[in-house]
Amino acid sequence: MNIYVLVKRTFDTEEKLVISGGKIQDDGAEFIINPYDEYAIEEAITVRDEHGGEVTVITIGGEEAEKQLRTALAMGADKAVLINTEDDLEEMDEFTTSYILAEYLKDKEADLILAGNVAIDGGSGQVGPRVADLLDINYVTTITSLKIDGSTVTIVRDIEGDAEELETSLPLLVTAQQGLNEPRYPSLPGIMKAKKKPLEELELDDLDIEEDDVEAKTETIEIYLPPKKEAGRVLEGDISAQVSELVGLLRNEAKVI
Amino acid sequence: MSKKVLVLGETREGALRNVTFEAIAAAKKISGGGEVVGVLIGDSVADFGAELVNYGADRVITVEHPHLKSYTSDGYGQAFMAVIDQENPEGIVFGHTAVGKDLSPKIASKLQSGLISDVTNIEGEGDDAVFVRPIYSGKAFEKVKSKEGLTFITVRPNNITPLAKEERSGDISSLSVDITNLRTIIKDVVRKSAEGVDLSEAKVIVAGGRGVKSTEGFEPLQELANLLGGAVGASRGACDADYCDYSLQIGQTGKVVTPDLYIAAGISGAIQHLAGMSNSKVIVAINKDPEANIFKVADYGIVGDLFEVIPMLTEEFKKVM
Numbered sequence: 001m002n003i004y005v006l007v008k009r010t011f012d013t014e015e016k017l018v019i020s021g022g023k024i025q026d027d028g029a030e031f032i033i034n035p036y037d038e039y040a041i042e043e044a045i046t047v048r049d050e051h052g053g054e055v056t057v058i059t060i061g062g063e064e065a066e067k068q069l070r071t072a073l074a075m076g077a078d079k080a081v082l083i084n085t086e087d088d089l090e091e092m093d094e095f096t097t098s099y100i101l102a103e104y105l106k107d108k109e110a111d112l113i114l115a116g117n118v119a120i121d122g123g124s125g126q127v128g129p130r131v132a133d134l135l136d137i138n139y140v141t142t143i144t145s146l147k148i149d150g151s152t153v154t155i156v157r158d159i160e161g162d163a164e165e166l167e168t169s170l171p172l173l174v175t176a177q178q179g180l181n182e183p184r185y186p187s188l189p190g191i192m193k194a195k196k197k198p199l200e201e202l203e204l205d206d207l208d209i210e211e212d213d214v215e216a217k218t219e220t221i222e223i224y225l226p227p228k229k230e231a232g233r234v235l236e237g238d239i240s241a242q243v244s245e246l247v248g249l250l251r252n253e254a255k256v257i
Numbered sequence: 258m259s260k261k262v263l264v265l266g267e268t269r270e271g272a273l274r275n276v277t278f279e280a281i282a283a284a285k286k287i288s289g290g291g292e293v294v295g296v297l298i299g300d301s302v303a304d305f306g307a308e309l310v311n312y313g314a315d316r317v318i319t320v321e322h323p324h325l326k327s328y329t330s331d332g333y334g335q336a337f338m339a340v341i342d343q344e345n346p347e348g349i350v351f352g353h354t355a356v357g358k359d360l361s362p363k364i365a366s367k368l369q370s371g372l373i374s375d376v377t378n379i380e381g382e383g384d385d386a387v388f389v390r391p392i393y394s395g396k397a398f399e400k401v402k403s404k405e406g407l408t409f410i411t412v413r414p415n416n417i418t419p420l421a422k423e424e425r426s427g428d429i430s431s432l433s434v435d436i437t438n439l440r441t442i443i444k445d446v447v448r449k450s451a452e453g454v455d456l457s458e459a460k461v462i463v464a465g466g467r468g469v470k471s472t473e474g475f476e477p478l479q480e481l482a483n484l485l486g487g488a489v490g491a492s493r494g495a496c497d498a499d500y501c502d503y504s505l506q507i508g509q510t511g512k513v514v515t516p517d518l519y520i521a522a523g524i525s526g527a528i529q530h531l532a533g534m535s536n537s538k539v540i541v542a543i544n545k546d547p548e549a550n551i552f553k554v555a556d557y558g559i560v561g562d563l564f565e566v567i568p569m570l571t572e573e574f575k576k577v578m
């Protein structure tokens with residue numbers, strides 16, 4: 001089976017966020033594989049181990065994204081592709097990202113493509129379904145279970161807390177929701193092997209993409225931190241006094257009850 | 258320039274969802290005095306048309322077909338694209354719901370359009386409209402606009418104020434579409450979410466975490482929620498420990514909520530949880546640990562044992578309500 005995983009290098013949102021000059025400060029920040037993409041990688045490896053084939057992880061980003069690709073290889077992916085847009089593109093949006101990924105994938109005859117359901121930084125959740133549409137294949141989002149039998153695929157997906165069971169077929173793109181699996185940690189031998197696995201680097205030219213083809217459709221005009229909330233009030237005194245004070249505050253100050 | 262804007266209506270348990278009325282209000286802004294057209298897709302949806310009009314849609318188009326009973330991206334995609342072919346809209350608004358999240362990127366891709374997802378606020382109107390959306394798990398916000406062509410957004414439930422419901426008149430027409438070639442067959446939907454209050458639309462949420470310690474531990478939270486006309490939610494920690502069902506989960510993976518009042522009991526305040534609730538208007542934290550991260554986003558905090566505090570809160574509210 002020919003399996004591809006879309007992987008995004010993201011800012012670790014557990015870390016402190018600093019904005020200066022209208023931009024999120026990257027220097028010294030911690031970057032990780034988008035957590036939902038870890039579920040996608042794990043699932044891809046499991047499917048390959050069961051049905052045979054090869055897992056290729058792809059990312060669009062700068063040189064630094066090589067680190068996340070090596071981690072995916074160390075987990076067990078076979079090959080990696082970095083589409084480096086650093087020199088070519090100043091602005092990107094979900095359209096740009098999806099278009100480039102689809103151009104790379106269009107002649108690869110993928111049986112199964114896995115993505116995360118959402119990136120924890122950009123947070124749009126658009127890239128998976130957009131790529132599937134561009135490739136004209138079916139997609140299923142926020143999946144929590146995947147079973148493949150021949151060309152029949154049985155899936156459970158999370159729809160706002162309800163579980164939907166459905167049947168579809170390959171080729172298919174799915175996006176991973178938490179609960180799909182427990183991603184493995186790269187083992188030491190895995191990390192050693194990953195250093196020798198193929199990592200191909202491409203630029204837009206190699207994909208015959210003109211900058212105009214991928215011009216962003218939307219424009220970010222400002223990035224800012226939420227207005228600083230006044231430090232919350234931690235109440236004091238004995239618990240029963242705190243409780244009646246709280247009820248008073250919710251009714252008279254906050255006016256929410 | 259005034260625009261024609263389509264709004265996809267959504268129903269739940271036989272009624273329109275509030276997010277649909279919020280989407281109409283958003284569409285009004287984008288239209289800049291143009292026309293707002295409600296779109297209803299399903300096997301039997303025409304009856305909801307009048308209510309869309311009463312909430313501000315200028316007219317409504319319904320697409321009904323037996324294959325549209327359950328949502329599939331193919332079925333709804335074909336139906337919505339048929340409406341687009343007929344109407345040539347300059348704007349589209351969906352709710353940022355399971356259906357909206359799944360369908361909007363497909364439609365945007367077919368139209369080679371931008372899409373601004375999970376919008377929580379709109380500044381300006383018509384061509385000048387600028388959209389605010391949370392990024393970085395809610396730690397920051399960005400203002401985005403469409404560069405040209407179609408303005409397509411999804412709105413986060415419970416953030417945009419709907420228009421007042423009034424008796425209004427507007428045309429309700431149907432469009433017949435041949436729905437074919439569905440690549441997904443829905444076998445079953447296991448309903449896990451409680452009936453009644455939809456968490457993403459609740460005005461008051463009492464949420465419990467691992468600190469609640471058991472299924473029974475949720476009972477006092479439920480009692481308080483009932484009294485306040487709200488709903489019970491939970492952290493991942495409580496769901497993983499089997500104290501409650503995953504359908505109650507709030508956060509990045511679970512539901513994203515923006516109630517007027519969010520009471521977090523026995524929840525530490527991990528970033529993935531905050532991503533789902535930090536936009537709430539007023540946050541109350543009840544936690545034994547004064548260092549818990551949840552106090553950083555709380556407006557009011559009580560350091561104490563939730564099993565002591567919650568029942569007292571219920572009693573205190575009973576006295577004054």
Ligand SMILES: Cc1cc2nc3c(=O)[nH]c(=O)nc-3n(C[C@H](O)[C@H](O)[C@H](O)COP(=O)(O)OP(=O)(O)OC[C@H]3O[C@@H](n4cnc5c(N)ncnc54)[C@H](O)[C@@H]3O)c2cc1C
Pocket residue numbers: 006007008009034036037058059060061062085090091092093094095096097098114115116117118119120121122123124125126127128220
């Ligand atoms: C000036 C500017 C420069 C930017 N430069 C970059 C950049 O260099 N790299 C970048 O990633 N974003 C960049 N972005 C952001 C970019 O527009 C979005 O991050 C991107 O379109 C994906 O949207 P999202 O984060 O909402 O992902 P979502 O749609 O929420 O992601 C869902 C899934 O899609 C897949 N996916 C998303 N992004 C990628 C990717 N880049 N490669 C492979 N798979 C992916 C993953 O599986 C992910 O889990 C830039 C934005 C601006 C404004």
Ligand SMILES: Cc1cc2nc3c(=O)[nH]c(=O)nc-3n(C[C@H](O)[C@H](O)[C@H](O)COP(=O)(O)OP(=O)(O)OC[C@H]3O[C@@H](n4cnc5c(N)ncnc54)[C@H](O)[C@@H]3O)c2cc1C
Pocket residue numbers: 035036178465466467468469491492493494495506507508509510511512522523524525526527528529530533543544545546549561562563564
């Ligand atoms: C990719 C990913 C996605 C995730 N998505 C989500 C998500 O959507 N939602 C989510 O919630 N989490 C999510 N998580 C998990 C998240 O990181 C935390 O593990 C989880 O939120 C912790 O739950 P908790 O606060 O209930 O538990 P804990 O962190 O264990 O906190 C329990 C708290 O209860 C307090 N406590 C204990 N006893 C009492 C008492 N008697 N009275 C008062 N306080 C008491 C303790 O002081 C402590 O602060 C995600 C994680 C990952 C990696």
